[in-house]
Amino acid sequence: MLTGPLRALALALAPVLVTAAPPVAPTRTVVIGHSVKGRRIIAIARGPNDAPRKILVVGCIHGNECAGLAIISALERAPVVKGVQLWLVPEMNPDGTAADTRQNADGVDLNRNFPYQWQPISDATYYSGPHPLSEPETRAAVALIRRIRPAVTIWYHQHQDLVDMAGGDRGVARRYAQLARLPATCLPFLPGTAPAWSNHAFPGTTAFVVELPAGPVGPAAVADHLRAVRAMELGERSGSRTSCAPLRRPVRRAARPRRQAASGSGIDAGAGAVIS
Numbered sequence: 001m002l003t004g005p006l007r008a009l010a011l012a013l014a015p016v017l018v019t020a021a022p023p024v025a026p027t028r029t030v031v032i033g034h035s036v037k038g039r040r041i042i043a044i045a046r047g048p049n050d051a052p053r054k055i056l057v058v059g060c061i062h063g064n065e066c067a068g069l070a071i072i073s074a075l076e077r078a079p080v081v082k083g084v085q086l087w088l089v090p091e092m093n094p095d096g097t098a099a100d101t102r103q104n105a106d107g108v109d110l111n112r113n114f115p116y117q118w119q120p121i122s123d124a125t126y127y128s129g130p131h132p133l134s135e136p137e138t139r140a141a142v143a144l145i146r147r148i149r150p151a152v153t154i155w156y157h158q159h160q161d162l163v164d165m166a167g168g169d170r171g172v173a174r175r176y177a178q179l180a181r182l183p184a185t186c187l188p189f190l191p192g193t194a195p196a197w198s199n200h201a202f203p204g205t206t207a208f209v210v211e212l213p214a215g216p217v218g219p220a221a222v223a224d225h226l227r228a229v230r231a232m233e234l235g236e237r238s239g240s241r242t243s244c245a246p247l248r249r250p251v252r253r254a255a256r257p258r259r260q261a262a263s264g265s266g267i268d269a270g271a272g273a274v275i276s
Helices: 004-019 068-075 094-099 136-148 170-180 194-201 219-234
Strands: 027-034 040-046 053-060 084-091 152-164 206-213
Touching: 027 136, 040 136, 053 068, 053 136, 053 219, 068 084, 068 152, 068 219, 084 136, 084 219, 136 194, 152 170, 152 194, 152 219, 170 206, 170 219, 194 206
Parallel strands: 053 084, 053 152, 152 206
Antiparallel strands: 027 040, 040 084
């Protein structure tokens, strides 16, 4: 126990130590739309509205690929870099999450329903809808991105265990992959996806997919993803803007089992891989 002059010094410093804690970013919750069944689609904005840099992170667009929700939950509590407004959308497809299905309540794969190079796809797994932006969830996502124009948009998927740097500044996605300890690659182009639309509609910004592994994201991996998101807030990047070359030495925690793709389930998927 401190006594005498040391106790007096500790008491004098206590208010300074308390005020030195990092300020909590102002936070507000916004309803950006509703699902087919009327469920609210929520966005959480952390940081001031006049922040010059906006980052958007979407936890789940396919209702059976929602491991990203653990990262979103952690980001709700993490400090935000000064000059940044961080937007978090936990569930872009709340009906699909409730039903544990990839598609929304209309049976549409939302990541084939965006307007850039949309194509009619009748396959039940990847059904693209009757026309671009036919689904209220897709329209909500497009309206939000048009409104805030994020410098970086991250879409969490499963189960390929990689970062797809197929569009925008590939150095941005490569830096994320480096810090998240995931391989970085360029997956084949797919029609009507959210990142492709965003990268096309807003040149100079970067949207990319983070394919999490199967199963839940553990605490150590969540910490890696928090560091990666913070790097996006800081504007970090790594390597070429245009090359698909992977990192020379990707740092991996451990080998993880990969889910086998069903025969013919991919669209333009190269070696039959299941694609976002």
